[in-house]
Amino acid sequence: MTGATIYDHGLDRNPANHQPLTPLTFLERAAAVFPDRTAVIHGGLRRSYRDLYARCRRLASALSAHGIGRGDTVAVMLANTPAMIECHYGVPMAGAVLNTLNTRLDAAIIGFCLDHGEAKVVITDREFARTMGPALRQAGVTPLVIDYDDPEFDGPGERLGTIEYEDFLAGGDPARAWTMPGDEWDAISLNYTSGTTGDPKGVVYHHRGASLLAVGNVVAGNLGRHPVYLWTLPMFHCNGWCFPWTLSVVAGTHVCLRQVRAKAMYDAIADHGVTHLCGAPIVMSLLINAPAAERRDLPRRVSFLTAAAPPPEAVLAGMAEAGFDVTHVYGLTETYGPAVVNEWHADWDALSKDEQAARKARQGVRYPPLEALDVLDPETMEPVPADGETLGEVMFRGNVVMRGYLKNPSATEAAFKGGWFHSGDLGVKHPDGYIQLKDRSKDIIISGGENISSIEVEEALFKHPAVAAAAVVAKPDEKWGETPCAFVELKGSETVSAEELIGWCRRSLAGFKVPRHVVFTELPKTSTGKVQKFVLREMAKAL
Incomplete structure (x- = not known):
């Protein structure tokens, strides 16, 4: 520190004025302020915030009783179910790190992830036994295996573990105090990239980033108070873009959905008054191309946050006509999911439909919690001209960028070269500062x-x-x-x-x-x- 001032003496951090940022306190607050509000809907199940918080504390207590603590990995192979929501709170409440596994990966890759993350516990849905069984046999680790038998699943699938999820929870004590992170830099989750070439990389999130991104979603997604959120985005993907934590900020309702089908989505929206959902363009295509017999009248306009590939203009127009207001976001696993949003300007409403669609196809500007976003020449690390034409690499800098890749210092160093996170995405910067992707560097x-x-x-x-x-x-x-x-x-x-x-x-x-x-x-x-x-x-x- 140079040039000490009067503000640098006798004004130190202490427990009264400085606590680690964590999304776990959002659930504690929601349960205290809105205990009777519905937190989770799953089939015929309705669960209040009081009950959700108690169950998460039970999970944390049961894990602690089995010796799980700070830095231990708890891997879960779950669909978008109540248990998956509970794991997003209960696992880190025990001080452990949540590893949500992609349910569509093969056994060899799942086995690699279990070994690389040194999983101490595996919680697995009966539906995925055909993959998880061989993965556990191939893996070198020998975790405690807990089966989740979802009443809403009536398909085939055997139990693999020694105890069922509800029985495991019953052994926990909701009165036992849960663990705040000792440092907001502590790991909260581990997310593996798709690994299209070579082994997948383990992206590590910290409590600080998860907390900030969760609040950023409220702002960028215009969630308001008590939204009703439909789970069409897999919660295993970037921790569901941090929305399991976001919903507690605004005491919203989680509407679980095991399978993304047009009829199921329309039924959930109509029956539960869904206000928001997220997904890739394929989900939008399912909605707008659904046959008339599968559609329902929407009770209100519904907000849809989309990422992945830029939405085609025809799809955007079709969504607007069907009653959905689309917000385009962009990010990567390494940025906790969406960290860029296409902020809409009111005067753009006067543009033609084609011009509006072209504006919506841009990725946009940084999320409020992201400190810096730019398009740089990866060789010189200088910003490209804001002319909408000159290609460069999209780069991020800030508190919603990953800690790094687990056990992979060389990949971490390369990703952070020059003090920026290198996305690998090629794009341009428009004169108004909005970025637009043009391709992955490998896809040009x-x-x-x-x-x-x-x-x-x-x-x-x-x-x-x-x-x-x-x-x-x-x-x-x-x-x-x-x-x-x-x-x-x-x-x-x-x-x-x-x-x-x-x-x-x-x-x-x-x-x-x-x-x-x-x-x-x-x-x-x-x-x-x-x-x-x-x-x-x-x-x-x-x-």
């Missing part, structure tokens, strides 16, 4: 020395009325090096030829950007709706 197509944004080509394809989904990747070409290759899903009974789609693209794209090949197929997707372009690149090579 270089044809005859010209850079082609796959997103731009996909946007052109999406505008065709017969196209339900599209993804564009590079196809090796002897003359040009690479050329765009389009993979397309059509709507229902719609038909269109490859030649027609190529001609359609020529109307709005420069000649070198037009796909040379069009393949009609179902797009391979991750569990969160992201298209697996690495699979499509292999398919393109084989053409």
